[in-house]
Amino acid sequence: xxxxxxxxxxxxxxxxxxxxxxxxxxxxxxxxxxxxxxxxxxxxxxxxxxxxxxxxxxxxxxxxxxxxxxxxxxxxxxxxxxxxxxxxxxxxxxxxxxxxxxxxxxxxxxxxxxxxxxxxxxxxxxxxxxxxxxxxxxxxxxxxxxxxxxxxxxxxxxxxxxxxxxxxxxxxxxxxxxxxxxxxxxxxxxxxxxxxxxxxxxxxxxxxxxxxxxxxxxxxxxxxxxxxxxxxxxxxxxxxxxxxxxxxxxxxxxxxxxxxxxxxxxxxxxxxxxxxxxxxxxxxxxxxxxxxxxxxxxxxxxxxxxxxxxxxxxxxxxxxxxxxxxxxxxxxxx
Amino acid sequence: xxxxxxxxxxxxxxxxxxxxxxxxxxxxxxxxxxxxxxxxxxxxxxxxxxxxxxxxxxxxxxxxxxxxxxxxxxxxxxxxxxxxxxxxxxxxxxxxxxxxxxxxxxxxxxxxxxxxxxxxxxxxxxxxxxxxxxxxxxxxxxxxxxxxxxxxxxxxxxxxxxxxxxxxxxxxxxxxxxxxxxxxxxxxxxxxxxxxxxxxxxxxxxxxxxxxxxxxxxxxxxxxxxxxxxxxxxxxxxxxxxxxxxxxxxxxxxxxxxxxxxxxxxxxxxxxxxxxxxxxxxxxxxxxxxxxxxxxxxxxxxxxxxxxxxxxxxxxxxxxxxxxxxxxxxxxxxxxxx
Numbered sequence: 001x002x003x004x005x006x007x008x009x010x011x012x013x014x015x016x017x018x019x020x021x022x023x024x025x026x027x028x029x030x031x032x033x034x035x036x037x038x039x040x041x042x043x044x045x046x047x048x049x050x051x052x053x054x055x056x057x058x059x060x061x062x063x064x065x066x067x068x069x070x071x072x073x074x075x076x077x078x079x080x081x082x083x084x085x086x087x088x089x090x091x092x093x094x095x096x097x098x099x100x101x102x103x104x105x106x107x108x109x110x111x112x113x114x115x116x117x118x119x120x121x122x123x124x125x126x127x128x129x130x131x132x133x134x135x136x137x138x139x140x141x142x143x144x145x146x147x148x149x150x151x152x153x154x155x156x157x158x159x160x161x162x163x164x165x166x167x168x169x170x171x172x173x174x175x176x177x178x179x180x181x182x183x184x185x186x187x188x189x190x191x192x193x194x195x196x197x198x199x200x201x202x203x204x205x206x207x208x209x210x211x212x213x214x215x216x217x218x219x220x221x222x223x224x225x226x227x228x229x230x231x232x233x234x235x236x237x238x239x240x241x242x243x244x245x246x247x248x249x250x251x252x253x254x255x256x257x258x259x260x261x262x263x264x265x266x267x268x269x270x271x272x273x274x275x276x277x278x279x280x281x282x283x284x285x286x287x288x289x290x291x292x293x294x295x296x297x298x299x300x301x302x303x304x305x306x307x308x309x310x311x312x313x314x315x316x317x318x319x320x321x322x323x324x325x326x327x328x329x330x331x332x333x334x
Numbered sequence: 335x336x337x338x339x340x341x342x343x344x345x346x347x348x349x350x351x352x353x354x355x356x357x358x359x360x361x362x363x364x365x366x367x368x369x370x371x372x373x374x375x376x377x378x379x380x381x382x383x384x385x386x387x388x389x390x391x392x393x394x395x396x397x398x399x400x401x402x403x404x405x406x407x408x409x410x411x412x413x414x415x416x417x418x419x420x421x422x423x424x425x426x427x428x429x430x431x432x433x434x435x436x437x438x439x440x441x442x443x444x445x446x447x448x449x450x451x452x453x454x455x456x457x458x459x460x461x462x463x464x465x466x467x468x469x470x471x472x473x474x475x476x477x478x479x480x481x482x483x484x485x486x487x488x489x490x491x492x493x494x495x496x497x498x499x500x501x502x503x504x505x506x507x508x509x510x511x512x513x514x515x516x517x518x519x520x521x522x523x524x525x526x527x528x529x530x531x532x533x534x535x536x537x538x539x540x541x542x543x544x545x546x547x548x549x550x551x552x553x554x555x556x557x558x559x560x561x562x563x564x565x566x567x568x569x570x571x572x573x574x575x576x577x578x579x580x581x582x583x584x585x586x587x588x589x590x591x592x593x594x595x596x597x598x599x600x601x602x603x604x605x606x607x608x609x610x611x612x613x614x615x616x617x618x619x620x621x622x623x624x625x626x627x628x629x630x631x632x633x634x635x636x637x638x639x640x641x642x643x644x645x646x647x648x649x650x651x652x653x654x655x656x657x658x659x660x661x662x663x664x665x666x667x668x669x670x671x672x
Contacts, residue, residue: 040516152607153381182380182543187587187603209517212589239589253517255546256589258574264528266550268521272486288518 001067002203003029003052003089003171008064010047010056019276021047023227024064026303031170034197034204036214036235038250039224042273045207048224049175052205053085068171086113090164092157094176099160100148106159107131107144113166133162137192154185161192171203178213190217211247212254215239223247226274226284229303233319243306243321245289245332252333283324290334291325301327340406340504341370342392342424342539346646348400349384349391359611361387363561364401368649371504371537374527376548376569378541378584379558382608385541388558389507392539393426422452425498427508431490431515435482441466442478445496452501465500468534469493470526488519495526506530506538512547524551545588549573557581560619561611563647567654577656577665579626580604617641618659626660635659 010022022044029035039045050056052066054073066073068088076084093099101109110130114121121129131141137158148156157177164172174193178186194217197204208214214221214235221235223246231244242248252267271288274280280287282297289296303322305315307329315327326332349362361384369375379385390396392403394410394417403410405420425448428434435444445462454461466474469492482490491511498506508527512520528551530536540552548555548569556566557578565578576582583602604623609615615622617640624639626632632639644657656662 040518154607182608183545183584183587184380184604185607187601188605191603211517215589249518249521253520254589255549257545257549257585259549262549263570264551266521266524266528268525269518270488270522272488272519 001028002031002033002069003027003205004065004067005048006065006067008048008051008066009062010044010051011061012057013059013061016277020279021060021227021276022051025224025227025229027222027229027232029171029203029205031203032197032201033220034206034218036211036218036221037205037207037224038209038211038214038221038247040209040250040273042276043224044227045224046175049091049173049205049207052089052171052173053091054081055091083117086167086169087117088169089171089173090167090169091173091175092160092164092177094179100156102148104147105144106134106146106148106151110134110144110159110163110166113163117167129166130162133165134159136165136196137162138188152185154181154189157181157185157189158192161189161196165196165200165202168200169202171205174204174206176208177206179208179210186213193217209250210254211239211250223250226279227276228284228322230285230322231320232303233316237308237319241308243308243319243326243332244285244323245291245325246285248333249288283322285323291330291332293325295324299324339371340423340537341368342505342537343368343404343649344388344392344401345404345649346401347388347391347398347403349387349396350399353612357612360561360614361611362391362398363611363614364646365558365561365563366646366649367392367539367556367563369505369537369539372531372535373553374531374538374540374551376540376542376552376555377558378543378545378548378555380543380608382611383558384561384611385558386509389426389509389539389541393424393507394420418452422501423503424505424507425501425503427495427498427506427511429510429513431487431494432482434494435490437482439481440478441471441480441482441485441493444482444493445500448497448501454501461500462496465496466493468499468530469496470522470529471496486519487515488522491515491519491523492526495523499530504537506536507541508538509541510543511540513542513544520547521550527551545573545584557584560608560614562619562644562657564620564657565655566647566649571654575654577654577661578620578658579624579660580620583625616643618644618657620658632660635663 005025005027008022008025012019037045107130111126114126131144134143135141139158178189218235221238222229222232225246231247238247239251242251249269255262269288274284282299283301286292286296301322301324303320304327305317306319306321306326308316308319344365344367347362347365351359353359377385391398442462445465446458449458463474466477471477471492512523527538552569555569555572556563559580565581576585583604586602602625606623621627621639638659647655647657
């Protein structure tokens, strides 16, 4: 297994007390596999991403294990961690404008991690590699001499991807990497990511609020709510046939064009995710849930295999859901 | 069409901006559009296509350099007084509710601001309460003294909408009304716009980059590319059977139902990005990126694609209009419909 989270918990200490952002997450990504993580702002998905490279602020208390190739990232010394960043795992953030240095040429920024991590590489060789990477992500090599402000949003996001690949990592984490982009540019970047995953056999953990994007790129998808994974399964299945009422609402928020059921009937969910300081009793989704039963107010459901449509009530090990209603094989949408 | 009551109309609208070096950006380059009460029109396109400039011009925030904007048959005038009167009828809803609300103003003050600007002093609390409840914040009195930070994202956007509704406009112009909201909250705001249309006959022009939004709430859709509307018509027709190569490409990269997938089989990922509005290609403006030109499908009409600008599409609600030489060759002359 390339990446494994074992009972990961992250709690922020703040002025309002202890704020649990990730509350026990178990997940795994294999080499060459793509895992999507979906959820709304505040569900803990970005905290999960940051935890992998230990980029969390000092106020975060982290427990559990994050194994990269079997080695626990949380126990690593700083020297080893520095070596793992970029070469073992790298990350593409959402706002490329803020992640790139505005006063340094693109080529130099891509070459920098190569020079830092590979002592034997000469600056000229690193510059050549940077140009090759730019061409690989669909930009002319001459762009190496440009500054970030001379590029469009889509081009900057391509630069971020080139940079993430600079040291040939085994794992790439993309945190809302296409969110601010236009539909067509987003399609271009998603196509590029999918090609690179196949070509280089990297593992990809892709974080997005948009389940439809994840279903287009990822093999598997996990949906997070209030710091926990509430559903996991093959990405297309989770999108098209959700087995948790929250995933169903997320899917419905991005309608399928041409679907008569979605025409003139915007899907959605009233209310907001719960305040992490005051989580509701029982299932944390219950206050917004349309199909909740009595048990949901008393017990917190675990993530268990659930039956899916066509399986004649037999639980499918590939589909897990933390919903009592789904676990009974009942529909999760009204 | 244009004489219909309370309709917002644009005719051959053009907005140009001077750039350093004497270049001119043609942000809006000939647009005909109608928005009537009781209908939701989606104006869709990528960033830089001119959709926000078009919206600002329709609201009188930007002056047209050519063509006309009219409301209820009367051309827009730009005196302070005339604009003020106009904006009682046509209200703007902004994208980011957190930015649009003053954090130190209560909900009551935020909603009453429009009344105070327009010096409408009779029954202020009653009007504010009514606007809040039309925006779905009920009971309204409960929200009067709340501050924006005490509200959820969806509630904040409802307050912004209530601020627009308090003047009892006939039309809303909403620029990306849900783009900054979380997925699950989007539906709540879109349902509200739909309900305001159905129950109260409010019309809206919704500016968006999101075709799914149009499928959820709009009656008509206009697809904008580089300052022009390239395809326009009823949402069902434009989105399930798109005809302009640009619309076909946009629809092809989105999740779509099997019926639509049959019409647009393979995802068409266009190369490159939207050109600069100061460098609009001659002939058909979409030609340099057009997949039909690249594949040779348009060979028979290529001389037109590269040499002949297309007509500005008319504002008619029906039929489905397309600004494409190839489409015209295949479907007969689109001008006949106009």
